[in-house]
Amino acid sequence: MTAHTTTPTRTKRWSLRIDLFEEGDTTKVHAVLDTGDNTLETRTTARRNPGDPPVPEIGDEYAAARALIDLGQRLLRAGRSDSAANDRSGAG
Secondary structure (H helix, E strand, O other), X not given: OOOOOXXXXXXXXXXXXXXXXXXXXXXXXXXXXXXXXXXXXXEEEEEOOOOOOXXXXXXXXXXXXXXXXXXXXXXXXXXXXXXXXXXXXXOO
């Protein structure tokens, strides 16, 4: 008879808040990712080309996308740093 072991399920909820601010032809974003263990935040902007028609939704999309990309890069750096620290602590 073979014993079956199960790994307990682990569930976490991360919260992302994105605040958008319109100032003339500029959209500003403040984004915060709260992982429960860490908080990462960024501020980004998007500016409308003066020759383009004013469509605020497009500025929102560009500025929010830039914020998400920056948060993703910060999250990757945090993961690499945590992984390196974990490797060092296990080697001793």
